[in-house]
Amino acid sequence: MSANVSETLEPPPSVSGPRPHHKRFVKNFLIDRTFQIKYTLLIALAGGIIFGSVEYFFYDKVRENSELAGLTEDPELALQLQVELAAEDQKVLVELVGYWLLLVTLLVVVGVLATHRIVGPIYVIDRYIQRIKEGAPVHPRPLRKGDEFQALYNHVNEMCEALHDERRHDHDVLALVLTDLAVRLEQLERDSPEGMANASMMREVLRPAREMLSAKRAYLDAPVVT
Known part of the structure; x- marks a missing residue:
């Protein structure tokens, strides 16, 4: 497996002064x-x-x-x-x-x-x-000129981008479904008292889906790590 490869996981610099x-x-x-x-x-x-x-x-x-x-x-x-x-x-x-x-x-x-x-x-x-x-986001950067395994790294890069695109697609689809369901539940609440009770129960059932949507949103909004 460079000064260019240890930018984010490095421990904070020592307070005792510059390193030898x-x-x-x-x-x-x-x-x-x-x-x-x-x-x-x-x-x-x-x-x-x-x-x-x-x-x-x-x-x-x-x-x-x-x-x-x-x-x-x-x-x-x-x-x-x-x-x-x-x-x-x-x-x-x-x-x-x-x-x-x-x-x-x-x-x-x-x-x-x-x-x-x-x-x-x-x-x-x-x-x-x-x-x-x-489960953390990855946004690979190009390797330095002269580094080995360029082809392998490009494949890893493509895989990371594909995973990121898949997460974004899943987020968009889930957000669309939950938005549509929210509209339908509001309509159900207005229909009758029984509908209000059913809507409240459905919101509890959909809680894991909303949490999943929040997790996917956090993944997409996470700072870029190279």
């Missing part, structure tokens, strides 16, 4: 920490092993060439070459380790960003499903 930068980063990009950390580490581990293996064989060849270059009959020259080549080998080793650390760091960053594009939409869809289960 690293906490904002964790909240914005690590939406599902377990999932994202797991797959980010797998990506970094795979890349680190592959690149580290290549570097190992490269460094092994460098040392082998250094040993061959140091073979000479002059002892003093051989000692000097060994010292210089050892220093060069150490420099190469440090550079290779630096490149390896840089690669792993980049893979971690890429992994977090990539999983964020996956988890963000899932998080939003999960929120919408929870609101639908609770």
Whole structure:
């Protein structure tokens, strides 16, 4: 399953002051920490092993060439070459380790960003499903450009709009029926005392329908939640 996906269910901001930068980063990009950390580490581990293996064989060849270059009959020259080549080998080793650390760091960053594009939409869809289960209205917004599951999200969007339209249709039909019945009951009350008693009884029978109409009206008038 993003800064754009936690606008309405967030707790109120802390009164102790602004949040540290690293906490904002964790909240914005690590939406599902377990999932994202797991797959980010797998990506970094795979890349680190592959690149580290290549570097190992490269460094092994460098040392082998250094040993061959140091073979000479002059002892003093051989000692000097060994010292210089050892220093060069150490420099190469440090550079290779630096490149390896840089690669792993980049893979971690890429992994977090990539999983964020996956988890963000899932998080939003999960929120919408929870609101639908609770009977609350949902008015989905478009996903950000680059997010995954665009097609799935569009289907969820269409489903939410269809549910909203269905609720509106049910409300309109029920309101029309109750209005018509109210007119008929008023007419019945004017006809006779017996009709007045029957109308009063019918109003009690229709109480659940009026409550249902009020609930549907509240659903349609609820503030937009994206």
